[in-house]
Amino acid sequence: MKKILFSIIIILSLSFETFSHVKHYSQYEFLEYELFRNNKSIGFHNYKFIKNDEYLTVDSEVSFKITKLGVDLYRYYAKSMEKYKNGAFSSFSSTTKQNKKDKYVNIKVDPIDNKLIIDGSSFKGKVDNSLIIGTWWNHEIIKKDAQISAVSGRIIRQNVEFLGKEEVTINNKNYKTLKFRFTSSDKSLSKDKKLNTEIWYEEDTFLWVKAAFDKTGYWEYRLKTYK
Numbered sequence: 533m534k535k536i537l538f539s540i541i542i543i544l545s546l547s548f549e550t551f552s553h554v555k556h557y558s559q560y561e562f563l564e565y566e567l568f569r570n571n572k573s574i575g576f577h578n579y580k581f582i583k584n585d586e587y588l589t590v591d592s593e594v595s596f597k598i599t600k601l602g603v604d605l606y607r608y609y610a611k612s613m614e615k616y617k618n619g620a621f622s623s624f625s626s627t628t629k630q631n632k633k634d635k636y637v638n639i640k641v642d643p644i645d646n647k648l649i650i651d652g653s654s655f656k657g658k659v660d661n662s663l664i665i666g667t668w669w670n671h672e673i674i675k676k677d678a679q680i681s682a683v684s685g686r687i688i689r690q691n692v693e694f695l696g697k698e699e700v701t702i703n704n705k706n707y708k709t710l711k712f713r714f715t716s717s718d719k720s721l722s723k724d725k726k727l728n729t730e731i732w733y734e735e736d737t738f739l740w741v742k743a744a745f746d747k748t749g750y751w752e753y754r755l756k757t758y759k
Contacts, residue, residue, distance in 0.1 A: 554619045554670065556738070557590075558583050561759045563669060563740070567596050568752045574598060575608075577753060579669055590614040592626075592667065592682075607631055612682055614665060621648075624665050628683045637685035639665070652685020659687060668731055668753075671738040674712055688727055689717035700732055700742055702754050708735045709742075 563579040575596025582589040591613055598606040612626030624639040637652035647658045659680070664672055666679035666688060673679060678689045695711040709732040716727040724747070732742040743753040
């Protein structure tokens, strides 16, 4: 079964080659997502794509809160900046406020060996530059065996399973999508650390359309608008 899944991913990876360069996303000005928990809107996650000659900067802002009887039980706010030069990763930085806990990560490229230098609240060290930041807007993540947490810098080893094609309707608009499931390779992780997320990308453009996962409730990211 694993060999079959691996073959599917290889085939899909080849079909993605046309759009494998981050420059593909320079056509966008912004992506805006609405965040739901148990089908109730609780916040947003927005991206801005800023082009300047050979440079592409992706600014991200996410904010949500969970309330009950008018009392805030959980608050979350994060900002990040992702930079690319000629389509190649250049740097990443983020700050996150999770209730009263502060988290961060700063990533840059070592000019000598081209490895990624991570300074994060959960991990500090060097990793191979084949790893990718765990921001779902970049469909390249389906071809990786690990991602770097955009919140704390920890390394998340992953399995990626292609679940098939699926038509998704959001805000009365239909999207023909490719659906994937991401799970943690490390089965020893605690439940709150394990990756178990389903992601939908539009079939023709590879635009991130939707994400869903179960964690103290059913969560969904739904594409709201884009340009």
